[in-house]
Structures are given as structure tokens and as C-alpha cells.
Amino acid sequence: MALGKDYGLQDCALARTLELVGERWTLLIVRDAFYGVRRYSDFLAHLDVPRAVLSARLQALVDAGVFVKHRYRQSPPRAEYVLTERGADLWPIIRSMATWGETHVQNGVPCRLYRHVDCGGTVDPSGSCAVCAALVGPRDTVVAPGPGANLLLRDDAVTRAMRTPHRLLEPLLP
Amino acid sequence: MALGKDYGLQDCALARTLELVGERWTLLIVRDAFYGVRRYSDFLAHLDVPRAVLSARLQALVDAGVFVKHRYRQSPPRAEYVLTERGADLWPIIRSMATWGETHVQNGVPCRLYRHVDCGGTVDPSGSCAVCAALVGPRDTVVAPGPGANLLLRDDAVTRAMRTPHRLLEPLLP
Numbered sequence: 001m002a003l004g005k006d007y008g009l010q011d012c013a014l015a016r017t018l019e020l021v022g023e024r025w026t027l028l029i030v031r032d033a034f035y036g037v038r039r040y041s042d043f044l045a046h047l048d049v050p051r052a053v054l055s056a057r058l059q060a061l062v063d064a065g066v067f068v069k070h071r072y073r074q075s076p077p078r079a080e081y082v083l084t085e086r087g088a089d090l091w092p093i094i095r096s097m098a099t100w101g102e103t104h105v106q107n108g109v110p111c112r113l114y115r116h117v118d119c120g121g122t123v124d125p126s127g128s129c130a131v132c133a134a135l136v137g138p139r140d141t142v143v144a145p146g147p148g149a150n151l152l153l154r155d156d157a158v159t160r161a162m163r164t165p166h167r168l169l170e171p172l173l174p
Numbered sequence: 175m176a177l178g179k180d181y182g183l184q185d186c187a188l189a190r191t192l193e194l195v196g197e198r199w200t201l202l203i204v205r206d207a208f209y210g211v212r213r214y215s216d217f218l219a220h221l222d223v224p225r226a227v228l229s230a231r232l233q234a235l236v237d238a239g240v241f242v243k244h245r246y247r248q249s250p251p252r253a254e255y256v257l258t259e260r261g262a263d264l265w266p267i268i269r270s271m272a273t274w275g276e277t278h279v280q281n282g283v284p285c286r287l288y289r290h291v292d293c294g295g296t297v298d299p300s301g302s303c304a305v306c307a308a309l310v311g312p313r314d315t316v317v318a319p320g321p322g323a324n325l326l327l328r329d330d331a332v333t334r335a336m337r338t339p340h341r342l343l344e345p346l347l348p
Contacts, residue, residue, distance in 0.1 A: 005198070007202065009222055009327060009328055010202060010221070011285055011323060011324045011327045011328070011333075012202070012205070012272070012275075012285060012286075013271075013272040013273070013274075013275030013276040013279065013280055013284065013285055013286075013322075014201065014202065014205055014268060014271045014272040014275060015202060015275070016275035016279040016280060017271040017272065017274050017275035017279070018201060018202070018271065020275075020279070022196075022198065022201075024179070024196065027188065027192060027196075028181065028184060028186070028188065028189060028192070031186070031188055047184070048183055065278075086278050089274055089277065089278065090274060092266075092270040092273070092274075092299070092300075093267065093270045093271055093274060094188060096266040096267045096270045097187075097188045097191040097192065097267055098186070098187040098188040098191065099187070099266070100187075100191050100263055100264060100266075100267060101186075101187030101188060101189070101190035101191035101194075102187040103263065104239075104260050104263065105187065105190040105191070105194070106187055106190060110187065111185055111186060111187055112186075112187075125266070126266075126300050126301070127300070148187075149185060150185045153183060153185045154183055154185070159185075
């Protein structure tokens, strides 16, 4: 059944969020942006999403103010998509969703680990550093493969780059 | 474009969560369950969702172990849907999504307020009580209308009951 993407009669901030980031694939695109993916071709290679869907989702995220689009080459035209501050505020959503899947689908075995850049402490799901107790945002977080990572599932450039620890939001690929 | 609901080639706990609760309407149904909605007819009246969609989503949530279905009347058969512990662990997702919408779509004006049952303190988005600093789960949280609530948008039984403060997860309607 085809369903629209609005929830106009729901007086609820959750509904407003879902209207902007609740469509299929959208939060996986945002997740990749936190990992440092910026180019259309890299999102495409990592997500195996149909081109029409990826283009529509990227444009919707630009329209929602979650991504800003930068033209980095004129001919042929190439753009990159970078999270805005508004977009970076989606991190607690990404992290809480990943935590639930890790706990309840993957038997508590994480496929990614998050560490505090400053002290190396583990960043817990609420964003606190286990060593220095600081509240750690994504810009001060390093992501690395966890014990549940399936490193052989795929072999695109994004997956290969994610095999080594990487600071969130910094460009992942040259 | 019709898209399946799995993300089989994404090695990621976020993808596992989205496979179970990422379909349209699902998280709004879960939100209502936190408010204490349990019966099919009450979900239907509050969400204006097509019956076929509501039935499919409720069954998928039972299959995912998020809801348990209790038969409370035999003839005619009537059931209620109650969050399991696994389902109650979705609260940080609901809260983080609502917080983002409140901050970035509703100019920081909340349509719901959350308070700690024990001391009346405001529960912040990370789940901490502003008064006693306890980490407060949904069972110890009272929801009440906030300054951004549009109390006239609709007039179903769930909306009317939500106009007075109510403890999360306790049955909302008699």
C-alpha cells in the first residue's frame, strides 16, 4: 500500500522528525555521512540503493537542512553532501537505534566501537566517556570495527576505509 | 518505487533496528504504546492509519518481540498489545527523535513535557532528572501537555486522555 510521508494530524515532535528522516534508507545515508561519506558515488557503492532513491533522499535531506550540498568540481559537475549542525544533532538518534539493534538483535555484540578522541575512553550510548565522564559529541568520537563486525560482507571503498579507526564527520575517502 | 524492508548487505546494528521498527507508522504506534494505548480501536482512532496498515504493523511488532498480544475478551475476540521489556528499551529512540523535532522543527517549544514520578523534576532528553539527577526510565516518567501542544487538532479518546498528566506505560483508557 502506498503511503504518504506526512503525519499531518499527529501533534507530536516525533512525527515531525519522521516526516524529515523517516523514509526508507534515509537514516542509513545520514549514518554514512557521520562516518565521513560525502560523495554520491560513495553513498551508492556502500548502500546498494537504487540511484533514483538515493538522489531523492539526498535532495530531501538538503531541503530539510540536514545536508548542505557543495559543488567541488564544475566539469563534469560533482557535488558533495555534508551534514549541517542541524544534521549533526541527529547523532543521538543514530546511536540510540544502533544500541537497540546491538542489544536486542545482535546479542550485545557491537559491530562498531566508539571512543573519545581526547582520552581513548569508550563512549557509552548516552554519549558519556567511561574514562573522563565528558559528554562526547560526534566530532570528538572515533569509530572503529567492533567484535561483531563482518569485515567480509562487502568490499566497496567505504567498507574498506571503515576497517581502520576514523574520526566521525571527517572525510573518509580521499 | 516499492522498496523491501530489509538491508541485508548493511553490516550495522542501526540497519537491524530499522528492519524491525523502521516502517512508516511503526514508531508512532510504539509511541502510543508508551502513552498507554493498548487496544486496536484506540490506536486506530488516534492515528488515522488505514486498518490494513495498522494490523500489519501490530503483527510485525508482535513478531519482533516488541509487543505481546493479550486476549482480554473471548467473544467477540478482543486483544490488547503491550510493550515487552525489549519494546520498552525503544524509549531512548522515541525520546531522541522527539527532541530533534522539538529543537529543529518546532523552535524548541515542546508539545509534551516529561517529569520524574518520584520528585517531579524535568526529565531531560538523555533521561536524567534535573532535580535529583537520577536516570529515569519510562516507567518512572509522567507525560503532560507542553506549551507547544495543539489541544484542538483532534478529539479522539486518546487525545482527550492525554490532556491530563499520565504515567508512561500505564493503561491510558479504562
